[in-house]
Amino acid sequence: MTQSPAKLNAFPVFMRVEGEAVVIVGGGDEAFAKARLLGQSSARIVVLSDRLDPEFAAWIEAGSATHVEAVYDPARLEGAVLVFAATGDAVQDRMVSEDARRLGIPVNAVDRPELCDFFTPALVNRAPLAVAIGTEGAGPVLAQMVRARIDRMLSPSLGPLASLAETFREAAEAFMPKGVARRRFWREFFSGAPARAMERGELGEARRAASELLAQDEPAHGHVALVGAGPGAEDLLTLRAHRHLMEADVVLYDALVPEAVIAMGRRDAERLPVGKRKGCHSKSQAQINTLLVSLAREGKRVVRLKSGDPLVFGRAGEEMQALRDAGISYEVVPGVTSAFAAAADFELPLTLRGVTSSMVFTTGHDLKGKSLPDWAKLAISGATVAVYMGRSVAADVASRLIAAGLAPDTAVAVVENASLADRRKFHGTLADLPSLEQRTDLSGPVMTIIGDAVAGANFTGSEPLARSIRANRADAQDFKESVA
Known part of the structure; x- marks a missing residue:
């Protein structure tokens, strides 16, 4: 069973900042970095500092922000929707954070998570589409690495396409019934002809294709995957x-x-x-x-x-x-399929040169009848056998295969919850396999792999099906006698 995902301590939201004041306290590199990030928005950026680094001053002079040249005064924070404490001084940043909280303004103190009401994300900007990546301040470098990957994945045309979609939203809501038809329209809009035209930089063609799509009056066709x-x-x-x-x-x-x-x-x-x-x-x-x-x-x-x-x-x-x-x-x-996942858990080659070149998938229930299925003959000739859902019939599988001529000491690998973090691995021989039926602690799906190729597996972290090598041999002898 998979574990429940960890709970977020900081819930991601998108906050409206158009035309609103965002105050950055500080004039150095840390403040400049936050200012450039906010410069991707339509917020009114106010930088509060009695000094500015030259590069930051030039950026502000270009019209990107307003500079209030003064020593810090908490009254300057009033009216802001967000505050950034970026002075580079721990005592000063704490003071800014406490003042902002007293005024009821969310605050971010750079590199001081304990003083933050919110965290700034690594941002992929395809305005109006935005992808924000956050780590709750725990790993800014990781967030930037993920941002770089996503940035490469998303076409630059997605922003203009999303802007075009906004112009069609009212029409789509007026002419398309809510539900399947409307979802189909938007699916085709973002993945069909309008999207392809926008990729080519043909805004007019994208608009025409979207209009044709909106005018279609065909009933939705269902599809099953x-x-x-x-x-x-x-x-x-x-x-x-x-x-x-x-x-x-x-x-x-x-x-x-x-x-x-x-x-x-x-x-x-x-x-x-x-x-x-x-x-x-x-x-x-x-x-x-x-x-x-x-x-x-x-x-x-x-x-x-x-x-x-x-x-x-x-x-x-x-x-x-x-x-x-x-x-x-x-x-x-x-x-x-589970057989491949179980084999991967054991680093087990399902085919092995000079040992086996074929394999069999079965549920084990095939062995319940009186006649032996054809695949059992393949097992005896050396094929690797993957048994699905076989825990409750393990003894039957073992006894029938041994009776048919498969050696009791043929290697066996068993995995519960293959591929998952809580998987359990067991190994032994065909003669050990009946012990599975007595394992009341196995509640997840069980996959069993039988064959000479199993001997090439990595048994690190695997438990023996039998208690000892001596017990294995005794059980094998007992099985030989019981099926003779």
Whole structure:
């Protein structure tokens, strides 16, 4: 289970400063840095200091701010919406901070977090679009590093595009019904022809394309994306999966998908749990199929969020067939399946030159019948076997494979909560595998990997399935005798 995200001690907001006075107390480098940051806004910057560094003075002289040449007087703070204490002197900054708070004005004291009511962010400016990055004063250099990355990602045309959007807002609200249709318009506006024209610097063409988009009178067409959420860790979600989550009107998610992954989607998207766990089905597969078709026919963009990969034990085949039969457009977005995550946790090569060149995915329940499935023969011939959801049938898996001829000392690796911070790893042999059924402390999803390639894993941080090497050998002998 993923941990809940840490709580913010400083909540980010955007404050209106147009035409308002912002007072900076100080005349050195620290004050100049804050003045340049504020210079990206339409605030009325007032610098209060009896002295100025030459470069700062030249900047002010160019008309970027107003200089009040005087010794500090708390009366000069009155009427300001924000105050910055940037004198470089700890005692003076504390005095400014205390005076501002007494006057009810939010204050920031440079490099003194304990004196701050707010923190200035590292800013990516695509006015009117702005991205602010903050660390609550803990790591300004980190904030600047993140800012540099985001700055490279965002096109300079986003600012003019956002300004153009403002001119269409009233018309969109008047002609587009609230909900799916209006979201579709804005999605096309910011990612379709208007955005492409603005990238080329063609404002007139962007305006024409937006007008044509507004005039379209076609009913919204629904779409379903069967999306792999990966094994649990949110940073293993693919970029394409994240894009679909951000565009979704409705998200139908499985029980094993962590809240941290679901939260990566649009905050106002409808979220419907439809998960199925052993002994607890919130909806039948037929009900899920019907719901997918119904939501898409309403014109909604639907994400069916599945743990791991949709095409690996995800019953995606039944959902795709239902969508095909109903004439609903859909697509599949692959995810990292749990077998790969478990192998990565163990640094385990699923294929290994000279040892194995094939692998098998199974749920273990395939071994419950009287006849041995074909994949068991592959296991015996050396294939790596990945067993999903196999804790409750571990003894059955082990006994059937040993009876079929797989050596009891074949290496086994087991991971609970693969990819997550609270994962647990176990190792042993096929003869040790039945002990999994007695592990009442394992509440998360369990993945088991069996095969000679497992011997090449890194067992650091892994617990033995059996108590000792001697116990392993005794259990293996017992198993040989019991299945003979």
